[in-house]
Amino acid sequence: MKIVNIIESTRPIKSDIRNAYIDFSKMTLSLVAVVTDVIRDGKPVIGYGFNSNGRYGQGALMRDRFIPRVLEADPATLIDASGENLDPHKIWACIMTNEKPGGHGERSVAVGTIDMAVWDAVAKIEGKPLFQLLAERYGNGTPNPRVFVYAAGGYYYPGKGLDKLKQEMESYLERGYSVVKMKIGGASIAEDCERIESVLKILGPGQQLAVDANGRFDLHTAIDYGKALSQYPLFWYEEAGDPLDYELQAKLGEVYKGPMATGENLFSMQDARNLIRHGGMNPERDYLQFDCALSYGLVEYLRTLDMLKENGWSPSRCIPHGGHQMSLAIAAGLGLGGNESYPDLFQPYGGFPDGVKVENGYVTLPPLPGIGFEGKSDLIKEMLALTH
Numbered sequence: 001m002k003i004v005n006i007i008e009s010t011r012p013i014k015s016d017i018r019n020a021y022i023d024f025s026k027m028t029l030s031l032v033a034v035v036t037d038v039i040r041d042g043k044p045v046i047g048y049g050f051n052s053n054g055r056y057g058q059g060a061l062m063r064d065r066f067i068p069r070v071l072e073a074d075p076a077t078l079i080d081a082s083g084e085n086l087d088p089h090k091i092w093a094c095i096m097t098n099e100k101p102g103g104h105g106e107r108s109v110a111v112g113t114i115d116m117a118v119w120d121a122v123a124k125i126e127g128k129p130l131f132q133l134l135a136e137r138y139g140n141g142t143p144n145p146r147v148f149v150y151a152a153g154g155y156y157y158p159g160k161g162l163d164k165l166k167q168e169m170e171s172y173l174e175r176g177y178s179v180v181k182m183k184i185g186g187a188s189i190a191e192d193c194e195r196i197e198s199v200l201k202i203l204g205p206g207q208q209l210a211v212d213a214n215g216r217f218d219l220h221t222a223i224d225y226g227k228a229l230s231q232y233p234l235f236w237y238e239e240a241g242d243p244l245d246y247e248l249q250a251k252l253g254e255v256y257k258g259p260m261a262t263g264e265n266l267f268s269m270q271d272a273r274n275l276i277r278h279g280g281m282n283p284e285r286d287y288l289q290f291d292c293a294l295s296y297g298l299v300e301y302l303r304t305l306d307m308l309k310e311n312g313w314s315p316s317r318c319i320p321h322g323g324h325q326m327s328l329a330i331a332a333g334l335g336l337g338g339n340e341s342y343p344d345l346f347q348p349y350g351g352f353p354d355g356v357k358v359e360n361g362y363v364t365l366p367p368l369p370g371i372g373f374e375g376k377s378d379l380i381k382e383m384l385a386l387t388h
Contacts, residue, residue, distance in 0.1 A: 001036070001037065001038060001075065001079055001083075001084070001085070001086070002036065002037055002075030002078070003034055003035065003036055003070060003071065003075070003078065003086070003091075004035050004036065004037050004044075005033075005034075005035040005071070006032065006033070006034050006035070006062075006067045006070060006071065006114065006117075007032065007033045007035070007386050007387065008030050008031070008032050008057075008059045008062045008063065008067070009030070009031045009032075009059070009386055010028050010029070010030055010031075010057035010059045011028060011029055011030075011031050011050075011057070011382070012027070012028055013027050013028065013029055013053060013346050013349065019155060019156070019183045019185075019186065019212070019214040024053070027053060027054075027056065028056050028057040029050050029051050029052075029053065029055075029056070029057050029349065030050060030051050030057040030058050030059050030062065030109075030110070030113050031048070031049075031050045031382065031383065031386060032048065032049045032050065032062070032113050032114055032116075032117045032386075033046050033047070033048055033117060033383065033386040033387050034046065034047040034048075034049075034114070034117040034118055034120075034121050035387060036086070036121055036125070038121075038125050040124065040125070040127075045121055045124045045125050046121065046387060047116075047117040047118055047119070047120035047121025047122070047124065047370065048116075048117050048120050048371070048373050048383045048386075049113045049114060049115070049116030049117030049118075049119075049120060049293070049326070050113060050116070050293070050324070050349055051109050051110075051112065051113045051293050051294060052291050052293045052294050052321065052322035052323075052324060053322070053323075053342075053345075053346045053349075053350075054264075054265075054294075054321075055106070055109045055294055056106075058106055058109050058110035058113065061106060061107060061110040062110050062113070062114065065110075066095045066110055066111060066114055067114070069094055069095055069097055070091060070094055070095060070114075073094050077090060077094070078090050078091050078094060084125075085122055085125050085126060086118060086121060086122050086125065088115065088118050088119055088122055088297075088298065088299055089299055091115075091118050092111070092115060092118075092296070092297065092299040092300075095111055095114060095115075096111065104267040104268040104270075104271060104295070104296075105267065108267035108268060108294060108295050108296045108300075109267070109293075109294050111296045111297060112292060112293045112294055112295055112296050112297040112300075113293060113297075114297070115292075115296065115297020115298055115299055115300075116292070116293055116297060116298070116326050116371070118297075119297070119298050119326075119370075119371070120370040120371045120373065121370070123369060123370040123371070124369045124370040127369060128369065129143075129145075129329070129365070129367050129368055129369060129370070129372065130326075130329040130330075130333065130370055130371050130372075131143040131145060131328075131329045131330075131331075131332035131333035131365060132333065132367070133333070134329065134330060134333030134334055135332075135333040135334070138302060138333070138334060139333055139334045139335065140335075143332045143333045144332055144335065145332045145364050145365040145366075145367070146332075146362050146363070146364045146365075147328055147331045147332050147336075147338055147339060147362060147363055147364075147365065148319075148331075148337060148338030148339070148361055148362055149177070149328075149338055149339050149340070149341040149358060149361065149362065149363055150177060150178075150179035150180065150181055150210065150235075150319075150338065150340060150341060150361070151169075151172035151175075151177040151179070151180045151181065151341055151342075151343050152181045152212075152323065152340050152341065152342050152345075153168055153169070153172065153180065153181065153182065153342070153343070153344065153345065154168065154169065154180070154181060154182020154183050154195075154199070155183050155345075156183060156186045156187070162194070162195065162198045165182070165195060165198060165199065166198055166199060166201075166202055168344075169182070169199050169202060169209075170202055171343075171344075172343055173202070173203075173204075173207060175343060175357075175358055176357060176358030176359050176360065176361070177341070177343075177358055177361055178206055178207050178208070178360060178361030179207070179208050179209075179210060179235050179361060180199070180207075180208075180209055180210070181209070181210040181211065181212055181235075181238075181340075182195065182196070182199060182209065182210075182211055182212070183211075183212055183213075183214065184196070184211045184212065184213050184225065185213035185214060185216035185217060185225075186216075189224060189225060189228050192211075192225075193228055196209065196211065196229075196232060196234075197232075200232060200233075206360075208233070208234070208235040209232075209234055209235060210234060210235040210236045210237075210238060210261070211229065211234060211236075211237055211238065212238040212239060213225065213237075213238065213239055213240050213241075214239055215239045215240070215241055215242050215243055215265065216240075216241075217240050217241050217248075218241065218248075219241065219245075219247075219248045219251060219252075222240035222241050222248060222252050223251070223252060223255050223256075225237075225240065226240070226252055226255050226256035227255065227256075229256065229258070230256060230257070230258065234258055234259070235259065236258070236259040236260055236261040236286075236287055237256060237258060237259070237260050237261070238260070238261040238262065238289070239261070239262045239264065239265070239289075240252055240260075240262075243262065243263070243264075243265035243266055243271075244266075244271070246274060246275060246277075246278035246279040246280075247278070249262060249275070249279040249280055249281070250278065250279055250280030251280070252280075253279075253280040253281070253282065253286075254280070258285075259285050259286055259287065260281070260285070260286045260287070261286060261287040261288070261289055261319070262275070262279070262281070262286075262288070262289060263275060263288045263289040263290045263321075264289040264290070264291055264294075264320075264321030264322075265294075266290060266295065267294055267295040267296065268295060268296060268300065269300055269303040269304045269307055272288070272290055272295075272304045272307065272308075273307050273311075275288075276307070276308065276311050276313065283311075283312050283313045283314065283317060286317065287317055287318070287319050287337065288308070288313070288317055288318045288319075289318075289319060289320055289321045289340075290304055290318065290320060290321075291320050291321040291322040291327065292320065292326060292327060292330065293322055293324060293326055293327075294321075294322070298326070298330065301330065305318070305334065314335075315334055315335045315336050315337070316335060316336065316337040317337055318336045318337055319336065319337045319338045319339060319340065320336065320339055320340065321340050322339075322340060322350075323339070323340045323341045323342040323346065323350040323351070324349060324350060325351075325352070325353075325371050325372050325373065325376070326371055327339045327340075328352070328363070328365060328372075329365070329371050329372070332365050341358075347378065348376065348378035348379040348381075348382060349379060351376065351379075352365075352376070353365075353366055353368060353372050353375030353376050354375060354376060354377055355375075
């Protein structure tokens, strides 16, 4: 049993949208296939992975460092104790050979993308949905395939006024979402408050709005927004300042008493731990958005969950960034609080398997082998093209 090839292709996910910090007109991602010599149904088992939006494709790092390490390793050193499957932890350690601690930026994205594909392959070799495998190995043994999802959107783009913003949010609510999210920080406080109020007016019972500043604010602006937002019943106020400015987050929490969310741009267990230590986050109120596809993958995410447990945080306070099926599988297998979703953006990489509908803010994952990419026809078409 061995990995016979790892293939990377850099793909565009460009869009005319922007948030408070960046536009997406030249955004890319890496699509990866981990090809094994294991045969199922007459075909080699192939695991697939890709990195989340907001970070660019990392093909150069993969080809220069990480892929060669795996392919040059003795295959016997990458197999689990049963001898019947790959060991994601051993593969991760191989990938990280000769890497210094720290420097978690783009390296973590490259490793996380390969790691996703490895876990997809491991679950397929075992013939189980990844969420089932995770529940058996690291959870309580029983997954919950019903997962909360919220609709992320509300981006700025040319010519988009209040009417178009409301139409967008109404379309998410009509599709079954109970929580919608919009961007702030790309306009004045007064204009953003007007945008928020226009969306709040269309919400019905049991429906809520979250807002996301994408790390744009300095402390003064973050607090000014916090004071303005305090008048609204928001689901959360997300990523007010720079992701590594823990003092800003802590001081904001002293002023803004509603739920806050952050963490999507923290790419290691150590950075996540510093947020918990120094960011003033409340485990009874706030949410954590670490994204395994950007932060060294599930192997590292398991370490992060262990760290959170040691610090009194429930996995139910984790609602990952990224809107991809990998985080859905982790949520279903390990009891996370849900997952982000992009109903109309970053396709075909975001979203759910074909036929899966949002009902009262939840989706129910079908029992597909691996992460479940084969159940999403537009996505698996892109993936199969890597190896054919």
